[in-house]
Amino acid sequence: MTSQGRSADRCARNGSFPKTDAHGMAATALYERACETIESDKQQLFSLNHEIWSHPELGLEEHHAHNILTRYLKERGFSVEENFIKGTGFRATYSPQIQSLESEVKGKFTHICILCEYDALPELGHASGHNLIAESAVAVGSALKSVLELNGNEAKITILGTPDQEGNGCKVEAISQGLFQDVDIAMMVQPYKVNIAKPTMLTIMRLKLRYIGKAAHACAQPWEGRNALDAAVLCYNNISALRQQLKSSMRIHGIISKGGIKPNIIPEETEMRFYLRARDHQDMIILQQKANAAFVAAAKATGCELQWEFSETPYSNLCSNDRLAMLYQKHAERLGMEFVTDPVELSLPVGSTDMGNVSHVVPSILPTFSIIPKESGNHSVANHSAEFTQIAGTELAHECVLSASKAMAMAAIDVITSPEILKEVKEEFQERVQSNAAAVTTWH
Numbered sequence: 001m002t003s004q005g006r007s008a009d010r011c012a013r014n015g016s017f018p019k020t021d022a023h024g025m026a027a028t029a030l031y032e033r034a035c036e037t038i039e040s041d042k043q044q045l046f047s048l049n050h051e052i053w054s055h056p057e058l059g060l061e062e063h064h065a066h067n068i069l070t071r072y073l074k075e076r077g078f079s080v081e082e083n084f085i086k087g088t089g090f091r092a093t094y095s096p097q098i099q100s101l102e103s104e105v106k107g108k109f110t111h112i113c114i115l116c117e118y119d120a121l122p123e124l125g126h127a128s129g130h131n132l133i134a135e136s137a138v139a140v141g142s143a144l145k146s147v148l149e150l151n152g153n154e155a156k157i158t159i160l161g162t163p164d165q166e167g168n169g170c171k172v173e174a175i176s177q178g179l180f181q182d183v184d185i186a187m188m189v190q191p192y193k194v195n196i197a198k199p200t201m202l203t204i205m206r207l208k209l210r211y212i213g214k215a216a217h218a219c220a221q222p223w224e225g226r227n228a229l230d231a232a233v234l235c236y237n238n239i240s241a242l243r244q245q246l247k248s249s250m251r252i253h254g255i256i257s258k259g260g261i262k263p264n265i266i267p268e269e270t271e272m273r274f275y276l277r278a279r280d281h282q283d284m285i286i287l288q289q290k291a292n293a294a295f296v297a298a299a300k301a302t303g304c305e306l307q308w309e310f311s312e313t314p315y316s317n318l319c320s321n322d323r324l325a326m327l328y329q330k331h332a333e334r335l336g337m338e339f340v341t342d343p344v345e346l347s348l349p350v351g352s353t354d355m356g357n358v359s360h361v362v363p364s365i366l367p368t369f370s371i372i373p374k375e376s377g378n379h380s381v382a383n384h385s386a387e388f389t390q391i392a393g394t395e396l397a398h399e400c401v402l403s404a405s406k407a408m409a410m411a412a413i414d415v416i417t418s419p420e421i422l423k424e425v426k427e428e429f430q431e432r433v434q435s436n437a438a439a440v441t442t443w444h
Contacts (some may be wrong), residue, residue, distance in 0.1 A: 017272030027417065031331075033150050034143035034409040038402055041142060045048070046398045047073055049135035053393040061166030063087040066119035069134060069161060078159070085170045088163040091179075094145045095156035110155045110414050110422060113180065113362070115188040115355060117165045127384045129191030129371065129392040130165065132401045136189050139405040142157050144412055153398050155416045156182070167356030172313040180362045183417055184323060184422060188355055189404045190324075191392060192368035193382055195339045196346060197329040199368045201318030202251065202277040203284045204352035204419050206311035209235065209295060213304040215268035225266030231302040232256050232270040238294035239274075249349065250287050251277040277352055278318045314354040319365040319432060323425045327414050332407035337369065352385065363429040365411075371397040371402035 052065045066088045066285055070080045085091075087142035095109060117130045128130075141159040148155055160179065162170045181291075190199070196362065211232055216225030234360040239252050246252070254274035260267030276291055278284040299306035329339055340346055355366045372381055381387045391397055415422050 004193060027413065029408045030147050030151060030413050030417065031075055033147050034413060037143045037146040038406055038409070041139065041403060042398075044072075045139055045402070046049055046395070048061045048137045048138065049131050049401070050393060051400060052118055053126050055133040056125035057118075058117040059167035059251075060088055061147050064161055065134065066090060066161065066163075069116065069118065069138065072158065073137055073141070073295075076138075077145065078141070083420045084161070085159055085173060085177075086163050088161075089115050089170055090159075090161035091176075092159040092161075093142070093156065094148070096148050096154075107261070108154060110153075110416050111158065111184045112144065112416065113154065113158045113160055113183040113186045114408075115171065115186060115358070116159055116161045117188075118161070119164055119166050121166055121384065122337050124384065124386060125389045126392050127386070127389040127398070128166070128234065129383070129388070132371070132392060132397055133188065134286070136399070136401050136405045139189070139412050140275070140409045140412065144408040144416075145192040145193065147409075147416075151417075153416050162176060162333065162406040165354060168311065168313045169315060171354035171359050172315075176359055180358065183362050185321070185410055185412070185425060186355075186358050186362050186364040187324070188364075188366050189401070190350070190353075190366055190368045191397065192350060192371050193372045193380075193399065194345070194368065194369045195332065195337050197332075197339060197365070198320040198322070198346075199318065199350040199366065200250065200347060201350050201356050201366065202349045203275045203280055203286060203317040203356070204315045205288065206273055206314065207276070208257075208309040209274065210307040210309075211235070211270045211272075211299060212302040212307065212378055213266065213268050213302065216266040216333050218264045222266060223281045225268075226303045227266050228270040228302070228304050229260050229267040231298045231304040232259065232272055234301055235272060235295055235298035237289065238297055239304070242290055242294050244356060246287070246290075247279070247283065249279040249347075251275070251349070252284065252287070252291060271408065275352075277349070278317075313354065315354050316360050318353065318356040318364075318366055319359040320365050321359075321425055321429060323428055324363060324365045324411060324415070324422065325367065327411035327421070328365055331410040332367075332369075332404065335403045335407055337403055337407070360433070361430075362426045365399055367404070367408075369400055370398045 073092040123136040211228040213226035213228035258271035
């Protein structure tokens with residue numbers, strides 16, 4: 001067992017949780033119940049996590065992961081709706097006595113939604129550790145179910161399996177379907193190289209460009225052609241020059257995904273893919289205008305036509321709920337997790353996620369937790385690398401996700417058992433939404 005795992009186990013057993021009362025039962029007992037449930041399931045959880053890690057599936061193809069996750073939750077007493085979103089999504093719910101209540105009473109339940117991801121990356125496999133996110137979701141859900149069985153709180157737990165996070169982000173579709181309308185808080189964790197309660201996640205716009213020129217024999221009559229590859233190369237160079245004048249929170253990265261057919265044929269069509277990222281939607285408008293100028297200039301210089309195709313599901317920036325993040329970090333630190341304090345490192349973007357869209361419609365958190373061995377001293381291993389894929393399948397990563405899951409479960413218990421905390425969480429969320437004119441979830 002790792003030192004982090006030993007710290008988590010020791011803390012859960014020695015009663016070092018705060019002695020506050022929660023609906024007639026000490027919060028300590030509820031925390032311990034949640035931690036004990038996760039500990040008792042740790043071998044089954046590792047098997048589930050490793051099975052997903054060993055069989056990586058791309059977005060909307062996660063049939064194996066869908067099947068083993070839904071089977072696991074059914075076996076633990078959840079009501080499971082399979083093939084719920086885009087074929088490989090699911091929804092698992094649990095609430096004590098909810099079936100016997102009138103619909104108007106159901107709305108009084110505190111509704112906790114735990115988001116679950118399980119898609120992989122092309123060639124790299126689980127280089128974002130979605131196998132660990134899946135493990136955490138079912139671990140937290142099972143822990144909260146055991147607490148509700150013990151204490152009978154009026155609450156509802158939903159584990160929402162959302163496919164294709166690396167692609168078109170089915171959380172965006174879940175929002176459009178109204179699946180978060182009765183949710184009080186949404187929670188998820190993200191494996192990373194360090195522990196951060198409120199990571200910086202950027203707005204992202206993904207697009208495909210096509211430059212259409214005219215084919216010609218590159219030797220006999222090159223003057224008859226319009227070179228679409230020249231347009232693509234100029235476009236790439238324009239963007240490279242533009243990067244020097246961008247804000248530190250802005251990112252543009254792209255590839256030439258189609259560059260021509262044969263060297264002796266002037267390329268008639270080329271294709272490029274770009275990701276544009278910015279701090280928020282307002283900065284994205286500025287970045288898009290700058291990038292558009294670079295794209296169009298390349299077309300004009302080469303006499304080519306430019307065609308655009310935008311992703312239907314751009315991701316919003318993550319707006320972490322301060323109160324929820326504080327609760328999570330408090331419990332995680334009691335379990336031995338050490339958090340980043342350097343403001344420069346805290347400001348560095350972790351990436352982009354459709355959980356950002358969720359955070360604009362319901363109070364949410366998406367803390368990162370480290371799976372990098374401390375003794376290695378190598379904190380440079382980041383997501384979307386072959387090294388990260390290997391670490392995500394280790395027992396160390398499993399021990400780390402157990403600690404993060406316990407902290408997440410205890411933060412949810414605080415919300416379930418304290419109307420005052422829930423009120424604070426919602427008030428902060430409303431203030432942020434009202435003050436943020438760019439808080440939108442679908443846009444172009």
